[in-house]
Amino acid sequence: MDRLTEMEAFATVVDQGGFTDAAKKMGISKSAVSKHISSLEARLGARLLNRTTRRVSPTEIGLAYYDRARRVLNDAGEADALVTSMQSAPSGLLRISVATDFGVNHLSPVLGEFLRQFPDVTVNMVLNNRHVExxxxxxxxxxxxxxxxxxxxxxxxxxxxxxRMVASPGYIAAYGRPSRIDDLNDHKLLHYSNLDSGNVWRLTAPSGEQRQIRTAGWLSVNDGQSLLNAAISGLGIAYLPSFLCAEALAKGLVEDAMPDLPPDLQGIYAVYPPGRFTQPKVRAFVDFLEAAFRDKGPLEW
Known part of the structure; x- marks a missing residue:
């Protein structure tokens, strides 16, 4: 007989407290349940159940076997659920957290295509500039x-x-272009106030040396688009991600203030909670984003 079916019959008898209720639970005859238990005990060479006319209970060995058998059966059930889930169509509410600048400029424009491809999914996109739990x-x-x-x-x-370190052509004409990192101390710097590093830019010199420049004092804003607008209007030099400033660079609204600095590359990641399997709606959206941004970055946006 099938070993897993024998195990299921035994565990169900223990759970239900008897052969009759176990048979109803499994949808088979009482005699079939009895045959599965007899076959299991014969194969193991041990008595697993105490049988009386009034009740059925596991022996000491049977109780130990039950604990392991129940784990095996639960794992088997989860394996079946995993396959079913991975083949099911994505559906339900998908709640996403994304930084405001990236969400407005790059995630929002592609959401429509995702929703057309997966009409059973609804999206709640929350724009904020903090790492949510x-x-x-x-x-x-x-x-x-x-x-x-x-x-x-x-x-x-x-x-x-x-x-990218960017400034308007007008600012460069008025204040000059910094040629060294130390020159930034004499410039008007526009700072993103939500940086983990505080009021500091961490820069890599052409030599590879890591440097830090304090940026507090002229303008600090907790929004990247506002900093870009300030740079475009000539207020100073901003240090911004290429996904935000690439279009302004292409249009000549700003230019690279220190083109000799090595680019500070950063990955953009989809993150989601760990688990035994990924929900179809999450897996579908991550696959979609990977395809949507395949030809983007690090400088071309």
Missing amino acids: LISEGFDMAIRVGAPEGSPLLSRKLTETAQ
Whole structure:
């Protein structure tokens, strides 16, 4: 007889407290349940059940076997559920957290195509500039810039961006172009106030040396688009991701203030909670984004 069916019959008898109820639970005859148990005990060479006219209970050996058997049966059930889930069509509410600048400029424009491809999915996209706690705050996934080092979350790299130091042609004409990192101390710097590093730009010199420049004092904003607008209007030099400033660079509204600096490349990742399997709606969206951004970055946006 099938070993897993024997195991299921035994566990069900223990769960239900008898052969009659176990047979009803499994949808087979009482005699079939009895044959499965007899075959299992014969194969193991041990009595697993105490049988009386009034009740059935596991022996000491049977109780130990039941614990292991129930784990095996639960794992088998989860394996079946995994296959079913992975083949099911994506559906339901997909709640996403994404940084405002990337969400407005690059995620929003592609959402329509995703929803057309998967009409049974609804999307709630939350724009914010902080790392939300996905599980406790009820998010299915997030799009984040920078490698998720030390995070228990699962992640998939979608593309890359590069930090660019930009200023308007008018600003460069009025104040000159910095030729060395130290020259930035004499310039008007526009700072993104939500940086993990605080009021500091961490830069790599052409020699490869890592440098830090303090940026507080002229203008600090917690929104990248506002900093780009300030740079375009000639207020100073901003240090921005290429996914935000590439179009302004292409149109000549700003230019690279220090083109000799090595690009600071950062990955853009889809992150989602770990689990035994990924929900179809999450898997479908991550696959979609990977294809949508395949030809993007790190400088071309």
